[in-house]
Amino acid sequence: MTPPGDRRRRRDRLILTPEHVPIRLSPAGLGSRFLALLTDVTIVLGTLSIVSLALRAIFSPGVAEAFVTTASFVLFVGYPIFFELRHQGRTPGKRAFGLRVVDGRGLPIRLEQSFLRNIVRTLDFLPLFYGLGGLVSLFDRDRRRLGDIVADTLVVHERLPLRPQGEIRLERRFNALRTPSALRRIRQRVDLEERELLLTLCMRADRLEPSARYDLMEEVGTYYRQRLEIDAPHLSNENLVRDLTAALYNVGEG
Numbered sequence: 001m002t003p004p005g006d007r008r009r010r011r012d013r014l015i016l017t018p019e020h021v022p023i024r025l026s027p028a029g030l031g032s033r034f035l036a037l038l039t040d041v042t043i044v045l046g047t048l049s050i051v052s053l054a055l056r057a058i059f060s061p062g063v064a065e066a067f068v069t070t071a072s073f074v075l076f077v078g079y080p081i082f083f084e085l086r087h088q089g090r091t092p093g094k095r096a097f098g099l100r101v102v103d104g105r106g107l108p109i110r111l112e113q114s115f116l117r118n119i120v121r122t123l124d125f126l127p128l129f130y131g132l133g134g135l136v137s138l139f140d141r142d143r144r145r146l147g148d149i150v151a152d153t154l155v156v157h158e159r160l161p162l163r164p165q166g167e168i169r170l171e172r173r174f175n176a177l178r179t180p181s182a183l184r185r186i187r188q189r190v191d192l193e194e195r196e197l198l199l200t201l202c203m204r205a206d207r208l209e210p211s212a213r214y215d216l217m218e219e220v221g222t223y224y225r226q227r228l229e230i231d232a233p234h235l236s237n238e239n240l241v242r243d244l245t246a247a248l249y250n251v252g253e254g
Helices: 004-011 030-058 061-086 092-096 111-119 131-139 146-151 180-189 192-207 210-227 237-248
Strands: 013-016 022-025 099-103 153-157
Touching (some): 030 099, 030 131, 061 111, 092 099, 099 111, 111 146, 131 146, 192 210, 192 237
Antiparallel strands (some): 013 022, 099 153
16 A cells, blocks of 8 residues: 555655756645635635624615625635735635645746636536535646636645755855844745755755856845845855855754
């Protein structure tokens, strides 16, 4: 009999980044997704009931019903879109069960993808609670519902990032990114897959050809210098990448 861990690993999706670093994504199963959905639906219904009571107390029955219908659509569609975009693919339900939605290549989900997957959710609900969506996911290798297939998204298990092992030259004597404001930006804007990519890059850097290493560090360093608004002109891009990785993994903090 094949162990469950081996079966899950065979279902994993292996993504090769432009820097040729492999990232393994583990698609979430129907059980955990269903529990996450129930949590989110409970939150939305609770919010909607409060809004509905307030509207019926203020407006006449006909006007109140029109507003309630509009509020229902906004909440059921807008709620997941808001959280998926603002919280790295995690609604409160997904966060509770260790799930997140990502782009099919493992990148953060985009607005148009989130909108599309949540609009198509109305089809996934047919004919009864997630009947079509559940059926489609049973036959899809990555356990995607119809909305995920159309939007090219994937619901995955959160994984703990790799921890540095052995002698990894991450830390230098002075780390310019250790200030509270810089650390806050770094930990809010760099997700788990990016952390793993940065760690892998630092671990393998010394094995690269000097020219390839320089070009790669320049590209990655420039990207994060702009994205994280790092004002450190004295810091080379390679040292920025190493300092950033050290800050993310708390290397050198005693």
